[in-house]
């Protein structure tokens with residue numbers, strides 16, 4: 001089991017943009033790490049408090065195979081000067097890969113968050 005992190009930002013809080021962004025982030029994590037939805041034990045999302053128009057879990061569930069993945073959404077801590085309109089994910093994944101082999105995916109403005117791990 002390994003944890004894989006992802007994060008992506010949106011510019012507008014529309015349902016369509018959130019769905020597109022969440023699916024882009026998840027597809028990128030799966031392809032970069034050579035895994036499928038069947039390898040995922042759980043997906044935990046957070047969204048900043050300015051995301052109002054869609055649950056990230058709803059967006060994930062529209063992808064093929066994701067209806068069987070346990071999904072959870074939470075609100076991100078509202079820390080001063082932190083990034084806005086950001087959706088984060090932690091995937092718990094069944095894999096033989098080592099921690100060092102895992103590719104974490106940070107897209108859009110979220111690319112500034114953890115340059116040390118991606």
Ligand SMILES: O=C(O)C(=O)C[C@]1(C(=O)O)C=C[C@@H](O)C=C1
Nearest residue numbers: 005006007046076077088113114
């Ligand atoms: O990785 C991120 O998304 C970050 O914003 C960095 C960080 C961290 O300090 O490690 C901070 C807040 C998040 O809850 C998760 C991780």
